[in-house]
Amino acid sequence: MNKIELKNGIYWVGAIDWNLRDFHGYKTPNGSTYNAYLVVGEKIALIDTVKRPFLNDLVENIRNIVEPEKIDYLIVNHVEMDHSGSFPEIVKLLKNARIVATKEGKEELLKHHGKDYDITVVEDGDTISLGNKTLRFIKTPMLHWPDSMMTYVQEDKVIFTSDAFGQHYASTERFDDELDEKTLYDAAGEYYSNILWLYSPLVSRLIEKVMDMGIKLEMVAPDHGIIWRNDPHKPINWYCEWANGKSVNKVLLVYETMWGSTEKMARAIAKGITDQGMNVKLMKLKETEYSYVIKELLGCRGILVGTPTLNNNMFPSMGGFLTYLKGLRPKGRIGATFGSYGWGGGACKAAEEMLDEAGVRIAFPPLELKWVPTAEELEDCYTFGKEFASKAMEKI
Ligand code: FEO
Numbered sequence: 547m548n549k550i551e552l553k554n555g556i557y558w559v560g561a562i563d564w565n566l567r568d569f570h571g572y573k574t575p576n577g578s579t580y581n582a583y584l585v586v587g588e589k590i591a592l593i594d595t596v597k598r599p600f601l602n603d604l605v606e607n608i609r610n611i612v613e614p615e616k617i618d619y620l621i622v623n624h625v626e627m628d629h630s631g632s633f634p635e636i637v638k639l640l641k642n643a644r645i646v647a648t649k650e651g652k653e654e655l656l657k658h659h660g661k662d663y664d665i666t667v668v669e670d671g672d673t674i675s676l677g678n679k680t681l682r683f684i685k686t687p688m689l690h691w692p693d694s695m696m697t698y699v700q701e702d703k704v705i706f707t708s709d710a711f712g713q714h715y716a717s718t719e720r721f722d723d724e725l726d727e728k729t730l731y732d733a734a735g736e737y738y739s740n741i742l743w744l745y746s747p748l749v750s751r752l753i754e755k756v757m758d759m760g761i762k763l764e765m766v767a768p769d770h771g772i773i774w775r776n777d778p779h780k781p782i783n784w785y786c787e788w789a790n791g792k793s794v795n796k797v798l799l800v801y802e803t804m805w806g807s808t809e810k811m812a813r814a815i816a817k818g819i820t821d822q823g824m825n826v827k828l829m830k831l832k833e834t835e836y837s838y839v840i841k842e843l844l845g846c847r848g849i850l851v852g853t854p855t856l857n858n859n860m861f862p863s864m865g866g867f868l869t870y871l872k873g874l875r876p877k878g879r880i881g882a883t884f885g886s887y888g889w890g891g892g893a894c895k896a897a898e899e900m901l902d903e904a905g906v907r908i909a910f911p912p913l914e915l916k917w918v919p920t921a922e923e924l925e926d927c928y929t930f931g932k933e934f935a936s937k938a939m940e941k942i
Pocket residue numbers: 624626627628629690691709769770
């Protein structure tokens with residue numbers, strides 16, 4: 547079996563999950579990988595484990611390089627179960643390895659795995675020598691959990707970044723130079739928007755912190771997807787842009803419709819947006835997963851939410867989507883709502899409140915109309931689209 551060597555005795559020993567389609571609510575049409583790494587110096591360290599069903603893949607990949615009992619350290623960069631699911635079995639297999647984690651990681655490992663493991667706690671900047679290689683630990687709390695840290699191999703300038711800079715992308719290609727840039731951008735953006743968007747303020751601070759430490763990077767090795775060896779700064783630059791709310795000349799229009807009236811409004815609004823010189827993306831929620839909509843919003847500077855009124859409230863699917871959006875708190879977007887109602891109304895106001903709670907700046911009051919839109923009302927929708935696009939352009 548071929549060994550996958552990143553450089554100078556550093557190996558990928560993870561697993562490919564071709565069939566993963568849902569990662570705690572985030573749809574993953576391309577599967578994922580659980581990357582674990584072996585750093586072979588005079589001493590040997592295993593960085594992270596894999597999701598429990600993939601234990602055998604990890605063990606086989608380790609045995610292809612060294613006998614597990616020769617491993618001296620098990621470094622736990624992150625405790626979420628996609629990385630520590632195999633932890634109990636691996637600890638038994640490694641026999642003599644010292645377990646290393648942050649203080650928060652120790653607490654989480656004990657709570658998740660229910661046993662009093664002997665765990666060495668490391669602080670920010672601590673190092674462990676493997677003889678000819680040095681591991682340096684950088685705490686990165688909330689990227690993605692309180693326990694999260696990165697591990698840097700000083701001599702090789704390789705950093706293991708845990709969830710950061712990952713992608714849910716299953717492939718036999720392991721490195722960025724083996725895939726085209728659009729595929730990588732889309733995969734990294736989908737991952738960032740659905741998992742890390744909420745933590746954008748921290749992302750900027752943590753990237754600054756790593757840069758201030760004067761760390762030179764030749765390879766960025768995340769726990770999911772492709773390893774960045776050709777241009778390790780590329781995902782860092784993308785993260786800086788996303789964290790700072792960078793968007794393009796585009797509006798996202800997400801809607802539901804009952805008997806077609808709100809859809810007619812959506813199309814008239816979209817025409818107004820494009821006639822004002824802005825691009826627009828229409829997504830009917832019934833046909834689209836929340837996580838795909840969120841990925842689109844990452845590139846858009848405005849969001850319009852269309853929902854008919856059902857039983858004095860918005861469509862339940864729109865409520866679900868806005869709850870998901872609220873959890874991610876997208877930064878620097880403007881928004882508004884629209885929709886058709888029969889008698890009482892109420893959907894647009896309810897949706898507007900949730901948009902506001904999600905951190906979206908409400909640019910206009912809701913545009914509502916009764917039953918089926920008339921030609922004049924569709925003209926109002928068109929104008930609404932133009933005015934919304936003008937407002938969104940102010941941010942350019
Ligand atoms: Fe890939 Fe936060 O786990």
